[in-house]
Amino acid sequence: MTNKHTDDLAFxxxxxxxxxxxxxxxxxxxxxxxxxxVTIELSSGEHLIDGMSSWWSVLHGYNHPKLNQALIAQSKxxxxxxxxxLTHQPAIDLCRKLVDISPKxxxxxxxxxxxxxxxxxxxxxxxxYWQSKGVNTxxxxxxxxxxxxxDTFAAMSVCDPVTGMHQIFDxxxxxxxxxxxxxxxxxxxxxxxxxxxxxxxxxxxxxxVAAFIIEPIVQGTGGMNFYxxxxxxxxxxxxxxxxxxxxxxxxxxxxxxxxxLFASNWADISPDIMCLGxxxxxxxxxxxxxxxxxxxxxxxxxxxxxxxxHGPTYMGNPLACAVANASIDLLISSDWQTTVTxxxxxxxxxxxxxxxxxxxxxxxxxxxxxxxxVKQNVNVAxxxxxxxxxxxxxxxxxxxxxxxxxxxxxxxxxxxxxxxISIVLDEDNCFDKGK
Numbered sequence: 001m002t003n004k005h006t007d008d009l010a011f012x013x014x015x016x017x018x019x020x021x022x023x024x025x026x027x028x029x030x031x032x033x034x035x036x037x038v039t040i041e042l043s044s045g046e047h048l049i050d051g052m053s054s055w056w057s058v059l060h061g062y063n064h065p066k067l068n069q070a071l072i073a074q075s076k077x078x079x080x081x082x083x084x085x086l087t088h089q090p091a092i093d094l095c096r097k098l099v100d101i102s103p104k105x106x107x108x109x110x111x112x113x114x115x116x117x118x119x120x121x122x123x124x125x126x127x128x129y130w131q132s133k134g135v136n137t138x139x140x141x142x143x144x145x146x147x148x149x150x151d152t153f154a155a156m157s158v159c160d161p162v163t164g165m166h167q168i169f170d171x172x173x174x175x176x177x178x179x180x181x182x183x184x185x186x187x188x189x190x191x192x193x194x195x196x197x198x199x200x201x202x203x204x205x206x207x208x209v210a211a212f213i214i215e216p217i218v219q220g221t222g223g224m225n226f227y228x229x230x231x232x233x234x235x236x237x238x239x240x241x242x243x244x245x246x247x248x249x250x251x252x253x254x255x256x257x258x259x260x261l262f263a264s265n266w267a268d269i270s271p272d273i274m275c276l277g278x279x280x281x282x283x284x285x286x287x288x289x290x291x292x293x294x295x296x297x298x299x300x301x302x303x304x305x306x307x308x309x310h311g312p313t314y315m316g317n318p319l320a321c322a323v324a325n326a327s328i329d330l331l332i333s334s335d336w337q338t339t340v341t342x343x344x345x346x347x348x349x350x351x352x353x354x355x356x357x358x359x360x361x362x363x364x365x366x367x368x369x370x371x372x373x374v375k376q377n378v379n380v381a382x383x384x385x386x387x388x389x390x391x392x393x394x395x396x397x398x399x400x401x402x403x404x405x406x407x408x409x410x411x412x413x414x415x416x417x418x419x420x421i422s423i424v425l426d427e428d429n430c431f432d433k434g435k
Contacts, residue, residue: 058283090321115277116150132303282327
């Protein structure tokens with residue numbers, strides 16, 4: 001690494017606040033020179049197989065020629081125009097694609113610039129829907145424990161109040177209703193008793209609940225738990241029974257990650273509102289979407305305000321929409337189901353046997369997601385450094401070491417990721433003692 005890179009890292013450490021990192025005791029950051037395919041090249045010379053898809057966003061790998069071309073072509077026309085009073089072909093094409101591939105009842109699309117904002121939009125839609133109907137009692141939300149929906153204020157209020165990373169804001173967040181974490185494992189036989197407490201909460205609180213929000217099938221950052229499709233189907237039935245809107249947060253799971261185009265497809269249900277993000281642009285630019293029904297959109301629009309009260313500055317950014325169109329086209333035109341099945345088969349052979357390790361609590365695999373839940377919290381700085389030495393990029397948190405690689409990853413690259421995990425499990429310094 002050159003002196004300039006050393007100076008730049010020193011500046012970074014002193015002045016740049018990274019996500020979930022202290023400024024007084026910052027975690028180390030690694031300087032990236034380039035990225036291509038599934039490989040991240042550091043300025044210090046290491047080549048790392050990326051197991052994280054840059055927080056689940058890079059669907060087709062880095063530096064993809066078709067995505068690059070989409071971005072370049074649009075940049076030669078215009079990079080941005082306001083979306084108030086103006087529209088453009090990339091946004092029209094994208095929304096047409098989203099309506100075509102999403103559950104049939106979702107025909108109205110609101111574009112925004114991040115997954116967390118897509119959740120904020122969904123929650124605002126739910127509240128404004130009931131206000132427009134003249135129902136003033138439905139001013140709370142319901143969800144399940146161990147969920148995660150983002151870091152903005154309304155989104156934080158439906159994250160797990162203890163494990164959701166936002167407990168320090170407890171006194172200023174909305175007081176919502178939390179059902180127990182789904183205990184019905186994806187691969188186990190369905191047990192109706194799994195929804196007993198959930199059903200009771202619906203019965204007790206339905207007059208005050210505007211919407212029930214849940215990550216379908218996969219609880220992501222809240223624990224990487226995979227629950228039974230029948231549980232999600234029960235959520236839909238309870239929402240119908242008690243006149244509550246169902247919001248599915250597909251930001252992490254949407255666009256093929258679980259083996260279905262949308263995770264809600266596992267339960268064969270349609271939500272009233274659906275949030276998309278992360279993989280929407282293939283990891284190129286920040287973009288998100290909130291889809292809803294004609295009934296909800298018209299009810300909001302015919303209400304007191306006469307419109308939906310939200311409008312991001314970079315809403316419908318043409319560059320992001322153009323690359324999102326190219327990314328969706330790449331996915332839909334490929335045999336992505338076979339690809340995801342093959343990745344799942346490899347992960348099953350590589351990840352599940354690690355459950356036999358004395359340090360491991362459990363292992364889980366679904367689609368392109370592989371999870372090793374350990375009995376102690378990881379030491380992030382130490383384990384991250386070790387993974388870099390082993391030639392992989394894996395970013396664990398808490399007691400979870402997980403991977404969700406790009407769809408283009410090869411069997412030998414998956415094997416290297418799994419081998420690195422296996423090696424660090426034997427190294428005590430990669431884990432916090434007594435936690």
